[in-house]
Amino acid sequence: MNAITNHLPTAELQALDAAHHMHPFTAGGELAEKGARVITRAKGVTLTDSEGNEILDGMAGLWCVNIGYGREELAEAAARQIRELPYYNTFFQTTHVPAIALANKLAELAPGDLNHVFFAGSGSEANDTNIRMVRTYWAMKGKPSKSIIISRKNAYHGSSVGSGSLGGMTYMHAQGGMPIPDIHHINQPHWWAEGGDSTPEEFGLARARELENAINELGEDRVAAFIAEPIQGAGGVIIPPETYWPEIQRICDKYEILLIADEVICGFGRTGNWFGSQTLGIRPDIMTVAKGLSSGYAPIGGSIVSDEVANVIGSGEFNHGYTYSGHPVASAIALENLRILEEENLIEHVRDVAAPYMQEKWATLGDHPIVGDARMVGLMGSIALTPNKESRARFAADEGSVGLICRERCFANNLVMRHVGDRMVVSPPLVITQDEIDTLITRAKRALDECHAEIKEQGLLKPAS
Numbered sequence: 290m291n292a293i294t295n296h297l298p299t300a301e302l303q304a305l306d307a308a309h310h311m312h313p314f315t316a317g318g319e320l321a322e323k324g325a326r327v328i329t330r331a332k333g334v335t336l337t338d339s340e341g342n343e344i345l346d347g348m349a350g351l352w353c354v355n356i357g358y359g360r361e362e363l364a365e366a367a368a369r370q371i372r373e374l375p376y377y378n379t380f381f382q383t384t385h386v387p388a389i390a391l392a393n394k395l396a397e398l399a400p401g402d403l404n405h406v407f408f409a410g411s412g413s414e415a416n417d418t419n420i421r422m423v424r425t426y427w428a429m430k431g432k433p434s435k436s437i438i439i440s441r442k443n444a445y446h447g448s449s450v451g452s453g454s455l456g457g458m459t460y461m462h463a464q465g466g467m468p469i470p471d472i473h474h475i476n477q478p479h480w481w482a483e484g485g486d487s488t489p490e491e492f493g494l495a496r497a498r499e500l501e502n503a504i505n506e507l508g509e510d511r512v513a514a515f516i517a518e519p520i521q522g523a524g525g526v527i528i529p530p531e532t533y534w535p536e537i538q539r540i541c542d543k544y545e546i547l548l549i550a551d552e553v554i555c556g557f558g559r560t561g562n563w564f565g566s567q568t569l570g571i572r573p574d575i576m577t578v579a580k581g582l583s584s585g586y587a588p589i590g591g592s593i594v595s596d597e598v599a600n601v602i603g604s605g606e607f608n609h610g611y612t613y614s615g616h617p618v619a620s621a622i623a624l625e626n627l628r629i630l631e632e633e634n635l636i637e638h639v640r641d642v643a644a645p646y647m648q649e650k651w652a653t654l655g656d657h658p659i660v661g662d663a664r665m666v667g668l669m670g671s672i673a674l675t676p677n678k679e680s681r682a683r684f685a686a687d688e689g690s691v692g693l694i695c696r697e698r699c700f701a702n703n704l705v706m707r708h709v710g711d712r713m714v715v716s717p718p719l720v721i722t723q724d725e726i727d728t729l730i731t732r733a734k735r736a737l738d739e740c741h742a743e744i745k746e747q748g749l750l751k752p753a754s
């Protein structure tokens with residue numbers, strides 16, 4: 290096979306895929322046995338697979354295709370840039386127009402004095418930049434002992450050695466020698482799963498104060514920064530109690546540490562503002578961006594940095610950078626994506642139209658017998674699958690077994706929703722219409738009914754003791 294073609298039969302594509310293509314976060318045996326689903330085309334919010342099925346993409350790819358699929362303008366922007374200047378680097382005192390324009394645009398959109406951008410090829414790379422940047426910042430200020438970064442269990446910050454260490458996924462830490470030194474994890478503000486008998490408000494405060502306790506235990510002179518997603522995405526769309534972020538902000542203001550908001554999912558309209566930090570009232574020193582920055586049309590990420598941090602880093606040389614930092618084609622695509630988000634008022638569409646409508650429908654999923662905690666912020670949401678919503682019980686079966694069944698039933702009903710353990714998560718393209726939201730909810734309900742029937746039949750509808 291030496292060309293990209295959609296014309297081979299699916300089984301043949303699947304066999305070639307299993308033979309030579311190593312997939313991220315996929316069990317190899319299962320892949321060979323069942324074959325991967327081959328996606329061939331997409332338009333708007335709809336994917337088409339190699340069998341001609343039309344699937345509603347409730348995940349915007351991997352939380353990234355904010356403007357929807359098939360936008361001709363981005364193809365044009367890419368073609369134009371490839372013809373003019375397909376590549377040049379931004380190392381050693383050189384620059385180019387797309388990187389200049391994108392950095393300026395991001396400085397304009399970002400809140401407060403976040404006016405400087407260090408580009409990367411992805412969210413993982415940007416968070417690796419952040420690790421080195423915050424440590425270098427303190428070293429340049431004469432405080433090299435401030436090197437610990439506090440993060441949270443069940444956070445997701447990427448899959449490179451550095452960003453995966455920042456993340457709090459234990460199953461990732463179990464492989465390949467992570468975490469790296471001087472990363473410290475506190476508990477997440479996940480009231481539904483971990484809140485016990487406390488109220489969400491009490492629990493939010495208690496979990497935020499773990500940051501203060503950690504700073505005091507480790508020593509303020511050892512701590513460089515705290516990193517968190519405004520709303521945890523890959524951890525299961527965990528919406529923190531309302532008391533959580535104000536208390537975190539108070540603690541970050543009180544102590545001399547930097548706050549990094551990982552906006553890779555929350556950024557670019559997902560929560561009904563340009564950035565999740567605005568929705569949740571956070572004032573970060575650094576924001577990590579990727580995904581929605583280009584709506585996934587090209588790999589690009591970056592760190593948007595405050596005047597203060599940029600001035601200190603700029604006072605010396607930061608020995609860091611990627612061949613593709615500020616890649617001209619990716620930058621041109623991102624700029625065109627931002628133009629569309631802005632000129633088509635897609636942030637307002639989320640805030641005033643799509644999110645209020647979808648949130649109301651999504652909440653009705655909470656009436657289903659096996660569903661609790663049906664909530665959204667903007668256009669990201671989740672439900673908990675549970676054998677008993679009053680007691681917020683887990684299933685007796687291994688965590689994720691029921692979630693996997695539900696995901697398969699979604700697929701069978703031409704809907705992509707992901708499962709994170711026994712939570713189902715949703716994050717559709719921001720361009721989704723009310724009709725498409727109705728379709729999404731109808732398919733989700735059908736999938737839940739089928740999942741319910743299947744787990745009953747398999748004897749899985751039992752709470753953990």
Ligand SMILES: *Cc1c(COP(=O)(O)O)cnc(C)c1O
Nearest residue numbers: 411412413445446447553554579
């Ligand atoms: C996806 C994600 C990342 C990693 O981005 P990649 O582009 O996959 O490297 C980092 N942080 C968050 C919050 C993410 O969701």
